[in-house]
Amino acid sequence: MGFADFFKKKSSGSVAKDRLKLVLVSDRANCSPEIMEQMKNDIIQVISKYMEIDMEAMDIKISTTESDETGVSVPALFANIPIRDMKTKKAE
Amino acid sequence: MGEVIVVTSGKGGVGKTTTTANVGTGLAKLGKKVVLIDTDIGLRNLDVVMGLENRIVYNLVDVIEGNCRIKQALIKDKRHDTLYLLPSAQTKDKSAVSPEQMKKLADQLKEEFDYIIMDCPAGIEQGFQNAIAGADSALVVTTPEVSAVRDADRIIGLLEANEMKQTHLIVNRLRTQMVKDNNMMSSDDVVEILGVDLIGVVPDDEQIIVATNNGEPLVGSDALSGKAYMNICRRLLGEEVPLLDLNSKNGIFSKIGSLFKKN
Known part of the structure; x- marks a missing residue:
């Protein structure tokens, strides 16, 4: 590894550790694709009551994030839900 | 009353059999009466690692099926009078033995031996269930690689689900120079990820192959x-032995660096 690479590239040891942490989160969560799909549908139902969302482009996944309090990485559910339109409930 | 230890890993080829052979032999060197059981039915290997392949008459399945008495199947080690091997069957498959039968066998052997060490097959199927059935504690072997650590994590989860009382971790085949260069996870990294007690770190060593x-x-x-394995044996007997100095990132620069770190 050249001197310049040293600053550009993350060492493979830390890459391995980061990848492991991520893969273990989903392994340990033991969430089958079916359960994830069910959860996704439930989330859609709830949110659709209040706004119009792009169901096709919606994506949910389990990953890690750094805890605000401790700074340690903790499992987190990420949901990317594009909003098409904010439904404003009109009084009937 | 003896203790039953299962050596397991999930992934194949990380050193379960080598660990079983060395930990068993080490405990015998320390004066304990030890029997090693190869539970990998169909893929017998512990006998060749121990150098006892020419002495096999009966095997594990013969004992379970009642074709012979336990004593007839036990092979005495060449060098250590208190060390025995119960070899696996080469021509049967894993379904020849049930977890209940293995537990009964382990309980019988406990009366006579100080340590019964089960060499577990790779995988998480019946062979694994057989090997852990009668075990009081587990030694989980892993190497500092993504695939091996991932499988170790799964195994640790399964051991917990099966209410294993104690689980210790061995990080095998650590390459000190690669750890120093940050191109291999350190044993600390592996322990942090798996969250189980470390009982030893074994360096990658050509002498193992010899x-x-x-x-x-x-x-x-x-x-x-050889030293690392002996330290593991001493720790199993409850001695406090410091880790061999091979796992730390202790190059001159990180030493200087650590002066500036907190703690």
Whole structure:
């Protein structure tokens, strides 16, 4: 590894550790694709009551994030839900 | 009353059999009465690592099926009077034995031996269930690689689900220079990820291959891996032995760097 690479590239040891942490989160969560799909549908139902969302482009996944309090990485559910339109409930 | 220890890993080829042979031989060197059981039915290997392949008459399945008495199937080690091997069957498959039968066998052997060490097959199917059935504690072997650590995590989860009382971790085949260069996870990294107690770190050592070629476990020799295995045995007996200095990132720069770190 050249001197310049040293600053550009993350060492493979830390890459391995980061990848492991991520893969273990989903392994340990033991969430089958079916359960994830069910959860996704439930989330859609709830949110659709209040706004119009792009169901096709919606994506949910389990990953890690750094805890605000401790700074340690903790499992987190990420949901990317594009909003098409904010439904404003009109009084009937 | 003896203790039953299962050596397991999930992934194949990380050193379960080598660990079983060395830990067993080491405990015998320390004066304990030990029996090693190869539970990998159909893929017998512990006998060749121990150099006892020419002495096999009966095997594990013969004992379970009642074709012979336990004593007839036990092979005495060449060098250690208190060390025995119960070899696996080569021509049967894993379904020849049930977890209940293994537990009964382990309980019988406990009366006579101080340590019964089960060499577990790779995988998480019946062979794994057989091997852990009668075990009081587990030694989980892993190497500092993504695939091995991932499988170790799964195994640790399954051991917990099966209410294993104690689980210890062995990080095997650590390459000190690669850890120093940050191109391999350190044993600390692996422990942090898996969250179980570390009982030893064994360096990657060519002498292990030489020892296996000769069918003589090298535990207790001057080789670094031989020392590491002996330390593991001492820790199993409850001694406090400091880790061999091979896992730390202790290059001159990180030493200087650590002066500036907190703590």
